[in-house]
Amino acid sequence: MDILSPTLLLSFLFLFLQPPITAANSAVYTSKTTFFSDYEKMMTNLKIFIYPTPNHQQYDSTPFSLLHNSLLASNFLTHNPNQATLFFLPFPPLSTRSLDRHIQLIRTSFPYWNRSLGADHFYFSCQGVGPSSSRNVVELKKNAIQIACFPVPAREFIPHKDVTLPSFSLLPRAVQNEGVPTRLLGYWSFAEVQSSVELINGFRNDGEFLIEFEPSDEGMYVERVQNSKFCLFVYDVEGLERLSVALAQGCVPVVITNRPMQDLPLIDVIKWSEIAVFVSSNMGSIELKKALIHTCEDGTYEKMRQLGVAVTQHFAWNESSPKPYDAFHMVMYQLWVRRHSIRYSKWKIM
Template sequence: MATTAATTTFSLFLLLTVSLHTAAGRPSPYLSKTSMFPNYQKMMATFKIFIYPPNAPINFTIPALSLFYNSLLSSHLATSNPEEAHLFFVPFAPQSTRSLDRVVAGIRAAHPYWDRSLGADHFYLSCDGVGASSSRNVVELKKNSVQISCFPSPADKFIPHKDVTLPPLSLARRLPPAPENKTVKFVGYYRRSGSLMGSELINGLKNDTKFLIESEPSDETIYIKRLKTSKFCLYVLDEEMEGFPEALAHGCVPVVITDRPIQDLPFMDVLRWQDIALFVGTRSGVEGLKRVLSHTCGERYEMMRSSGVAAAQHFVWNASPKPYDAFNMLMYQLWLRRHAIRYARWQIA
C-alpha cells in the first residue's frame, strides 16, 4: 500500500512538474498537451495487457527489446486474466516466417482472442520486421498486429498508422538538469560513430570552423560538453541516430539529414516533431544546410530548444519504469491503439 501511495505521489508530482515546464508561455512539445496528461493517467489506471506464454525462453539480443520485454513482464499493466485485457502481447525472438506461422497458429488454436480481431488487438517486438509470406497467420500478424520496432526501421517494414518505434537507449540513465543559457562554441556538431564515415554533405563541413565534425568518436565527458556548447547536432538518417535523445536533453537541436519522409519517429502520436527537430535534404548541399540553420535563430530556435528539453524526459529508459519515461510512453501509444475491430464468430448450426 505504501509503495502504491508513493508511486501515485511521485506521478502527480511529475505531472505538475511537466505541466509547469510547458506552461506560463513556455512552448509545449506535445501534439495535444490538454488531452495527453489526463489520458495518460487513465491509461495507467485502466489499461491491461495479456501476455501469451512463450513456447520457449526468449532472449532478445537487442538491449532495447530486452529492456522493454522485461519491463512489460513486471508491469502492473500486465494481467493474467485475458478476459479483461485490452491488448495481447505475442512474445517471440527473431525467427523465420515458417516459425512465426507456427507461433500464431498455436495461439489461434489455444485461445479465442486472435480470431476476434484477426490479430488487430495484438502486438509484438521485432527490429527486423516480418518478411513476406503466403501464410495467413503471418500475413495477419504483419498487416494487423502492432509492431514495436527499433528506430530507424528497415525500409518497407513499418506501417505508420499502426506500428510504433522504440526510442534509443542513449538516455538509459538519470536525466541531466535542464540547460539554461547556452555558451555556443559551434553552430553544428556531428559525432562519428564506429566505422561510419558520414555523408558527402557532412564531409563538406569539415573545413568550416563553425562546425565540429569528429573524425573519431570522443569520450563521454567531451561528448556531453560538445552537446552543451553546440546549437545544432547533426544526424544522418539510417547512419547514426542513437544519440539524438541526449542532444535533446542537453539543449542541442537535432538536425536530421534525409532525402526521404520519416514516418517512424519515436512517439509520433505524442510529440510535435516539427517543433523539436529540423529535417534537411541533401539536394541543396552544404550551402543549403547552412541557410536552414541560419534561418532557425532567435525566438524560433529558443522555442525548439525548450521543447526538446521538455520532450527528453520521455526518452529516458529506467531499469524499473518511472512515470512518463520511455517504457510508459510506449505503453501510452499502445493504449491509443487499443480500439480494434472485433469480428463476429460464425456459429455453424
Template sequence: MAAFTIIILSFLTITTTVTSTTLYQSPKTTFSNYNTMLSTFKIFTYSTTPTTTPQESQFHTSLLTSHFTTQDPNHAHLFFLPFPPSTSTRSLARAIKSIRNTFPFWNRTLGADHFYLSAAGVDSSADRNVVELKKNSIQISCFPTASGMFIPHKDVTLPPVHSFEGVSSVNDTDTDTNTPFYLGYMRLTDESHHPTLIKEIKDHPDFKVELDPTNKKKKFVKSSRFCLFVYGSDMTWMVEALASGCVPVVITNHPIQDLPLMDVINWSEIAVFVGPTGGAEGLKRVLDGIEKSRYERMVESGVAVTQHLVWNAEPKAHDAFHMVVYQLWLRRHTIRYARWVEQ
C-alpha cells in the first residue's frame, strides 16, 4: 500500500508537467470529457454471469456495483452483454439471437451500441449474429490479444491486474547498492518468441535475464534502466515496471494496436518499441541512443501514468476501471433511431 501511495503522490506533484506534454493523446480534453462521463454515462446490463480472468472479473464486478449502471434501458448509452466463460461460437450465436428476438435494442444499431467481455477475443464466423457481434459491438479483451481477434479503433484491452506487492517507486532509496547496474532486465517465462534474440540477450553482459519470475525481481527491476518484454508473451508485470521507474521496452516485429488505454495514453512517451532483427547489440544501440532528458521524462511519465493502469478493489478516480469505462464512453456515438416504434 505504501508504494501505491507514493505513486499517487508522484502523479499529483507532476500533473501540470505531464498533462502539458504529449503523454495523453488529447491532453486538453481528456479530463473534461472524463468529468462529463462521470455525471452522464449510463450502461444497461442484460444479465449477470461469472467471468474467468482477473481483469474480466475485476471489471465486471466494478461495473455492476458502479453508478454507471441503469435499470432503464431507454436511458442507456451502451448495453453490456455478459457472456458465460469459454462460450462457443454456436452459443454466442444463440445468445445474440435471443437478445435480438427478446429486446428491441440490438436491432436499432445491429449491436453497435453493445459491448462484451472476451479474454481471448471472438473469432470470425459465418453466422449472422456472430458477424454483427464481431464487426459492430465493442470487444473488451485481455492484453495482448491474438492476431485476428482484435479490431483496432473499435475494441479495447484491459490493463493487466497486479497487486503491486513488494514494488517500490523510483523515489524509494532502498535499492541494493551492491546490485550491478544493468542496461535491461527481462523476466523470461517463455522462449518461443524470437528464440535467437532471446539467446543473444541471455549471453550479453549488459542484459539480465531472470528465469525465475520471483527470484530477486524487485532488486533487478530497480537497478535496471529498461525492462524488456517480448510482445505476445508474459506482459502482466509491465505496470509494475512502470511504477518502479524501469522503462518498458517491447520487442515486436509489427505495430502494436491493442495496447491498454490507447485512446488515452501516448505509449511512445513511456515505452520503447523495437524490432528483433538487430539482435542484442542492435537493441543495446537503440537504448544507448536515447538521450538522458528523454529517458528521465519517460521514467517520470511512466510512474505518473500507473494510476490509470492500476485496478483497485474499490475503484478510484482515474484508475484502470474508470479509464476503460472512459474508452467505452468515447465509443458511445452510434447511429440509432431517435425513438423506437414497436412493429
C-alpha cells in the first residue's frame, strides 16, 4: 500500500476536521465555496516571519498575547524570511518618532520591506497609527495590514486591507438549549450612552425589555442574555466581547449605529446581516419594538439565532491549543486573502 504524501494527508485531515455545512448554516458565509477552498490553501501554504521587537520590549496586552503566542506555537511560523508569505511587525505602543525609527531599522536591516513598501507586512495596534509626515510611518499605515480591535477609531481603519480581531474573550461557549423559553424580548446593559438616551428611556417602562446599567457580575450578565431574544448594543461604545457572548448564548444582537460599519470582525467572510439586526440611532422605541416583533413572527429570529450560535466557533480563542476555524485561524485566513493587497508604488505625505 502506498504511503500518502504529507500534502495529501493534510488534505484528508482538512476534510475530516471541516465543520458540517448544511442549508441552515451555510447562508452565514459570504462565499462558502471560496472560503473553505482558500482556507485549505492557507493551511498548507501560509508562512509568517516575525521581526524582533524593538529593544526587546514586552507588549503587555491580552489580545496581542493571544495572537502572538498562538502564532509562535503554530505551523505558520517560519524562521527563514525567504520562505515567508507575510512578515509580522510586533511592537508595543510607540510614539510616532520611535515608530519611525523602528520601521527605518527594519528597512535598513532587512531587504523585505522595500520590495513592497511594506504591503506584505502586518502589525497589531488597537488604537491605530496616528497621522505623520514620516515616510516610514506613512508606508506602514497605508500599505501594511493593521490588525485592530473593534470598534476602530475613526480614520484608523482602511477596509480593503485592515482587519479587526474576533473577540478575545476566553469565556466558555455556553449555548442556549433548544426549547428554553425566554422571558424578555430585549435586554440592554449600557454604560454611558449619551446618543441613545431617548431610546433607553422609551424602553424603561416596557415589561418586555430589561434596561439597566451594566451589572458588575459577569454571571448575572450572561444569565440576562440567556433569557432574552435580542441584546441591544451601541456601536462605538460596546466592546466586541459582549456582542460575542450574546451570539454564543442565542441572543440576537441589535446594533445601534448612525453610520455604515466596515470594521466588523470577519466582515469579508461572514454576512453580519444574517446574524444581527442593524438599526439607526434615530429610530424610536415603538418603531424598533415593532421591527423586533415582526422579526420573531416571520421566522427570521430563529434563523438568525441558530446562525449566530454556529458562527461563534470563529470567535473562540483556544489559547493552549488552537483549533481549526477558531479565532486565531480566522485571523490568519484574513491575512492570507490580503497578501495581495493594493500596493502604493509612490510615497505621498498624507
